Amino acid sequence: MAFSGEVNDAQSDPDPFSENGKTMNPNLKGQGIREAFDTGDYQILLVANKFQTGFDQPLLCGMYVDKRLAGIAAVQTLSRLNRGYPGKDTTYVVDFINDPEEILAAFKIYYETAELANVTDPNLVFDLRMKLDAAGCYDEFEVNLVVDVEFNPQAKQSQLTAALEPVVSRLLQRYKSAQEKLKTAKAKNDSKAAEDAQNEMNALLLFKHDMAAFQRLYAFLSQIFDYGNTAIEKRFIFYKRLLPLLEFGREREGIDLSKVILTHHNLKQSGKRSLPLGSDEYPKLMPISDVGSGSVQEKEKAYLLEIIAKVNDLFHGELTDDDRLVYVNNVLKGKLLESQILAQQAANNTKEQFANSPDLSAELMNAIIDAYTTHGTMSKQALDSEKVRIGLRDILLGPAQLYEALRAQSSIGQ
Numbered sequence: 057m058a059f060s061g062e063v064n065d066a067q068s069d070p071d072p073f074s075e076n077g078k079t080m081n082p083n084l085k086g087q088g089i090r091e092a093f094d095t096g097d098y099q100i101l102l103v104a105n106k107f108q109t110g111f112d113q114p115l116l117c118g119m120y121v122d123k124r125l126a127g128i129a130a131v132q133t134l135s136r137l138n139r140g141y142p143g144k145d146t147t148y149v150v151d152f153i154n155d156p157e158e159i160l161a162a163f164k165i166y167y168e169t170a171e172l173a174n175v176t177d178p179n180l181v182f183d184l185r186m187k188l189d190a191a192g193c194y195d196e197f198e199v200n201l202v203v204d205v206e207f208n209p210q211a212k213q214s215q216l217t218a219a220l221e222p223v224v225s226r227l228l229q230r231y232k233s234a235q236e237k238l239k240t241a242k243a244k245n246d247s248k249a250a251e252d253a254q255n256e257m258n259a260l261l262l263f264k265h266d267m268a269a270f271q272r273l274y275a276f277l278s279q280i281f282d283y284g285n286t287a288i289e290k291r292f293i294f295y296k297r298l299l300p301l302l303e304f305g306r307e308r309e310g311i312d313l314s315k316v317i318l319t320h321h322n323l324k325q326s327g328k329r330s331l332p333l334g335s336d337e338y339p340k341l342m343p344i345s346d347v348g349s350g351s352v353q354e355k356e357k358a359y360l361l362e363i364i365a366k367v368n369d370l371f372h373g374e375l376t377d378d379d380r381l382v383y384v385n386n387v388l389k390g391k392l393l394e395s396q397i398l399a400q401q402a403a404n405n406t407k408e409q410f411a412n413s414p415d416l417s418a419e420l421m422n423a424i425i426d427a428y429t430t431h432g433t434m435s436k437q438a439l440d441s442e443k444v445r446i447g448l449r450d451i452l453l454g455p456a457q458l459y460e461a462l463r464a465q466s467s468i469g470q
Contacts, residue, residue, distance in 0.1 A: 114139035362455040391423035402462035
């Protein structure tokens with residue numbers, strides 16, 4: 057078993073677990089994992105994230121995949137098998153999670169040749185800087201204050217906190233105020249005020265998203281282009297410090313997982329698939345473009361942003377907006393749409409009656425459990441907290457439009 061660092065689990069052992077400890081790998085005899093796996097003493101290697109890249113072991117011939125892989129991560133991970141060795145005439149992958157077509161699409165990009173469709177425009181950094189400055193969420197003085205502290209070798213943490221506090225407090229208060237306006241507007245059935253409040257929240261979420269995009273873009277392009285612009289570098293430093301503090305609408309609470317019990321699991325035979333790489337044209341790698349071009353306009357996009365905003369209130373941890381959106385709008389909703397019981401109830405009851413159905417709560421719990429393998433962090437929190445489950449149900453019945461989708465599905469079936 058290979059993993060970095062230590063894992064503390066007092067219920068199993070008062071001492072921390074490590075890959076070199078006597079409990080996890082008792083027969084290493086002072087060897088590293090790479091060296092031990094190269095011997096005849098070990099035939100199977102269990103990993104979570106370790107060795108997905110840079111692991112050149114020619115004896116590796118089979119892989120069991122039980123986690124989500126996509127894009128370059130899929131190519132790098134599965135390519136650990138691509139090492140020749142005398143007597144090694146085949147490799148195989150048993151995948152419990154991923155869509156074969158997505159894996160094939162990931163490999164096609166890099167098969168035979170990888171080609172850019174166009175070049176990345178270095179001026180995108182300036183465009184994004186202008187958009188962020190125009191949002192009015194900070195001023196030049198506040199940027200310089202943070203940068204001065206950052207470059208002062210004698211500075212203390214309290215000085216950095218003091219420099220960031222006005223900006224953080226202002227933005228968090230704006231988001232909280234918009235949330236309260238939205239609740240009040242909905243209570244009064246004031247659709248115009250509700251739309252304005254929602255747009256204000258979406259604008260703040262978009263501002264945070266654009267800062268993260270600036271970070272990624274500048275970190276990449278500054279390795280290639282000499283911008284010679286201190287204002288750009290200052291914003292990179294400023295955003296780096298500001299981003300982790302903008303947890304819009306998120307409530308952090310302690311989580312007790314002692315009552316989480318695995319109630320059931322199932323395995324499904326998905327069959328074997330042939331994924332030929334040599335057919336059709338291979339796709340080209342797209343350059344970075346249109347960074348920070350997000351907008352809050354289309355009705356569908358507004359629904360998705362509302363889902364993200366609401367889910368942000370429920371879950372904590374190192375989760376991206378995509379993680380949260382996929383979990384609710386694709387994984388949970390997709391599983392619930394497969395329920396014949398819910399389809400019948402949605403077709404024959406009002407939305408209020410459907411919302412109060414005990415079958416909805418039971419099917420939601422089953423969907424959360426089924427999603428535990430691929431979305432463990434959020435499923436753990438949902439299983440442990442009734443408040444989170446109720447929040448998920450409200451989101452599914454609200455912006456995720458589960459009830460409407462079930463009724464539409466039933467009408468098509470008829």
